[in-house]
Amino acid sequence: MHTLSLAALAACLAKREFSSVELTRHCLDRIDRLDGHLNSFITISRDSALAQAAAADQRIRDGRAGPLTGIPYANKDIFCTAGILTSCGSKMLANFIAPYDATVVTRLAEAGMVMVGKTNMDEFAMGSSNETSHYGTVRNPRNTEYVPGGSTGGSAAAVAARLVPAATGTDTGGSIRQPAALCGVSGLKPTYGRVSRWGMIAYASSLDQGGPIAGDAEDLALLLNAMAGHDPRDGTSVRREDEDFTRLLAGDLRGMRFGVPREFFTDGLDASVAARIEAAFADLTRLGAERVDISLPNMRHAIPAYYVIAPAECSSNLARYDGVRFGHRCAAPRDLEDLYRRSRAEGFGTEVKRRILVGTYVLSHGYYDAYYLRAQRVRRLISEDFRRAFEQVDFIAGPTTPDTAFRFGEKSSDPVAMYLCDVYTTAVNLAGLPALSLPAGRAGNGLPTGLQLIGRPFDEARLLQAAHQFQQQTTWHRDVPQLPL
Numbered sequence: 001m002h003t004l005s006l007a008a009l010a011a012c013l014a015k016r017e018f019s020s021v022e023l024t025r026h027c028l029d030r031i032d033r034l035d036g037h038l039n040s041f042i043t044i045s046r047d048s049a050l051a052q053a054a055a056a057d058q059r060i061r062d063g064r065a066g067p068l069t070g071i072p073y074a075n076k077d078i079f080c081t082a083g084i085l086t087s088c089g090s091k092m093l094a095n096f097i098a099p100y101d102a103t104v105v106t107r108l109a110e111a112g113m114v115m116v117g118k119t120n121m122d123e124f125a126m127g128s129s130n131e132t133s134h135y136g137t138v139r140n141p142r143n144t145e146y147v148p149g150g151s152t153g154g155s156a157a158a159v160a161a162r163l164v165p166a167a168t169g170t171d172t173g174g175s176i177r178q179p180a181a182l183c184g185v186s187g188l189k190p191t192y193g194r195v196s197r198w199g200m201i202a203y204a205s206s207l208d209q210g211g212p213i214a215g216d217a218e219d220l221a222l223l224l225n226a227m228a229g230h231d232p233r234d235g236t237s238v239r240r241e242d243e244d245f246t247r248l249l250a251g252d253l254r255g256m257r258f259g260v261p262r263e264f265f266t267d268g269l270d271a272s273v274a275a276r277i278e279a280a281f282a283d284l285t286r287l288g289a290e291r292v293d294i295s296l297p298n299m300r301h302a303i304p305a306y307y308v309i310a311p312a313e314c315s316s317n318l319a320r321y322d323g324v325r326f327g328h329r330c331a332a333p334r335d336l337e338d339l340y341r342r343s344r345a346e347g348f349g350t351e352v353k354r355r356i357l358v359g360t361y362v363l364s365h366g367y368y369d370a371y372y373l374r375a376q377r378v379r380r381l382i383s384e385d386f387r388r389a390f391e392q393v394d395f396i397a398g399p400t401t402p403d404t405a406f407r408f409g410e411k412s413s414d415p416v417a418m419y420l421c422d423v424y425t426t427a428v429n430l431a432g433l434p435a436l437s438l439p440a441g442r443a444g445n446g447l448p449t450g451l452q453l454i455g456r457p458f459d460e461a462r463l464l465q466a467a468h469q470f471q472q473q474t475t476w477h478r479d480v481p482q483l484p485l
Contacts, residue, residue, distance in 0.1 A: 001026050002162040003480055006071055006219040009165060013060055013070045020060070020070030024053040024114050027072045031116065031163050034483060038139045040148075040157040042077050043085050044117040052114040059112055067222055069112030074167040076155050077118035078125060079210070080199040081105050088201050089121040089133035089151075092321050092328045092347030102199025103231045104168060104210050111226040116164060119154030123349045124318065125170055125203040127151050128178060128421040131412050132351045141481040142184055142447055146405040149179030149421075155213045156183040161481060166214040166223055170200060172207045173306050174400075174425025177437035180213055181400035181450020184439045184479060186467070187213040188220045191458045192432035193238035195224075196231035204313035205236070207306075207429045216477045217467035220436065221245040224460060240458065248465040254288030256466065258453075259393035263299040264424060270403045272444035277399045280440045280451045283473050284397065289466070294389045294396070298381040302427035305382070307419060308362050308375035309430070314352075315359025321347060354415065383431040390456050395466055399424055400437040400450030424452060434460045438467050439476035448476075 001023055004012065012018060028046055035041050049072065056070035080086045080098035087093045105115070122132045130138040130153025140148040141161035148157040152169030156179035159167050169176040171189035180187030188211045195210045202208060212223035224245045231237040260281065265274060285291055323329040323343025330342035348356070362371040389396060402423055411418045428435045433454055440451035451470070455463035471477050 002030060002165070004165070005215055006068065006165055006222050009071050010067050010069070014065065020053040020056040020114060021050060023070065024049050024072050024116065027116055027164055034161060035163060037144065038141060038157055038161060039136050040120055040138050040154040040161070040163065041074070041117045042087060042089070042120050042135050042154070045084060045115060049114050049116045052109075056112050056114060066111055068108070068226055070114065071166070072114045072116045072164050073108065074117050074119045074155060074158055074164045075105060075115055076121055076152055076167065076169050078121060078170055078201050079105050079168060080201065081115070081118065084118065086118070086201070087134070088124045089135060090123045090347065090349065090352070091134045094134060094328065096326055100199065103196035103233065104200065104227055107226050107229065113226070119158055119167055121154050122151035123352050124201070124314070125151040125172055125175055126314070126351050126355055128418050129406070129411065130154065130179070131408065132349055134349065137408060140183055140405050141483065142405070146407055146447065147182070149182035149405065151175040152187075152213065153179045156180050156185055156187065159183070159185045159213050159215065161483060166212060166219060168210060169213050170208055170210050171429065172204050172310060173429050174422040176211050176213060177400050177425050177435060177450065177452060178422060180437040182405040182448065184448030184476070185213055186216050186220055186436065186438050186477060187211065188224065188436040188460070189428065189434065190224060190228065190460055191434045193236050194434070194458065194460070195227050196229070196234045196237050198231050198234040202317040204310040205317060206313060207310055209429070216471050217436070217438065217464050218246065218249060221249060221464045221468075243461065245461050245464055248461045249468040251465050252288055253284065253466060253469050256289045256395070257292050257393040258284055258289050258466070259292050259294035259389050259396045261294055261296045261299065261396065261398060263296050264398035268402050268420070268423065269399060270443065273399055273401070273403060273449050276441045276443060276449040277451060280470070281397065283470060284466070287469050287473060292393050294392060296382070296385045296389060296427070298378065298385050299427055301378045302382060302430060303419060303423055305375040305378040306422075306426040306430060307358070308371050309379065311355040311359030312363050312372050313359070314355050315363060318352070318356055323347075379430045382427050386431045386433060395463055396454040398452055400452040404443045404445060404447035404449060428454055433457060434463055436463060436467055438470060439479065441476050
């Protein structure tokens with residue numbers, strides 16, 4: 001059961017080949033048996049999951065099932081879930097039981113999906129390796145000596161190991177696409193505003209976007225159908241007509257043009273990763289798409305602009321964690337200042353503190369114009385580069401990451417090297433565009449590589465069409481790790 005796609009699982013449930021309760025138990029048993037080594041979950045919701053599965057089985061019997069009814073999934077532990085721990089991978093929220101469901105959680109529940117638990121993540125979504133979590137590192141199921149990527153590493157690892165067929169994630173600078181690439185699964189970052197951020201604990205509010213991780217592009221489309229939609233409680237949610245993101249999947253790519261930015265192919269790109277991406281381009285060409293060389297000249301400024309804007313917003317968003325209202329509180333504070341100082345010092349990890357300090361600095365008097373305002377101007381230039389590129393092409397293609405997964409500890413002492421893992425992804429968030437990562441084969445070291453496809457704003461359906469057609473010609477998305485471990 002665990003190797004089937006969402007569409008195949010739905011067909012089996014409809015034919016009563018197995019029940020949702022049986023499928024959910026199967027996933028929970030795999031988690032019990034395998035996740036002690038992977039550490040991809042923070043919380044397992046066994047009792048509530050089995051109750052949801054029983055309700056889903058009743059919906060199926062009554063003829064009220066949708067395409068996702070009865071299928072288990074996991075939520076990244078950044079989405080509030082009523083009555084269940086929502087920690088953001090941080091000691092600061094290690095005792096926080098959310099009093100309500102995030103909109104994404106509500107929508108997936110309405111679709112009849114079964115939530116089996118909450119996945120591990122870099123603390124407050126700050127990291128590229130899943131080494132900053134208060135609950136310990138997550139291991140990559142492709143090779144457990146290597147990181148799974150971050151910050152959505154727990155979700156990517158759980159899907160890659162087939163502990164669950166799908167999971168949610170968030171993407172602020174590549175945090176869905178990068179771990180999807182390193183773990184060899186498919187991940188989609190929708191257009192900013194496409195999926196509600198209400199109940200999704202904020203890191204950088206103008207960049208954060210929720211999205212799905214699953215086995216293939218068709219699964220991503222089915223999940224986006226359930227997750228997307230206007231939410232009046234979210235001021236950044238865009239009002240658009242509902243659409244079926246599966247509607248174009250069967251369409252061919254003849255006449256479509258994909259742009260290849262020359263800035264993606266520099267000395268920093270691993271040669272074996274580049275070879276796999278070139279092979280993917282050849283597959284797209286055989287499907288009828290035309291390759292067009294393009295330039296994104298301001299791409300080189302994306303990392304520095306992102307690491308000014310994101311920490312600035314993080315500094316503001318995380319100011320609320322003060323030891324007074326909720327979250328970690330230090331023992332026996334001497335006075336109010338001591339309460340603030342020790343609660344935050346004890347509750348936040350090193351990387352979160354680093355970004356808060358950077359953000360506070362760039363927003364401070366005398367430095368706002370020199371750093372933050374300039375970064376916002378660069379952001380506009382990057383958006384204009386993409387706008388001009390999309391006058392020539394239908395989508396943009398390139399590597400998701402410059403290298404494959406790396407060993408634990410290899411980059412943790414060098415923040416700049418860690419930040420450069422997101423060199424091909426951060427520009428997409430700065431411009432608010434949709435993008436996805438697909439498995440593109442194994443590099444020379446045997447670890448997965450990812451093909452990134454970037455689309456025009458709100459053009460997810462066509463982006464998923466290109467991804468689906470690519471996966472009809474390749475088998476990398478069906479590559480299952482050798483488990484049990």
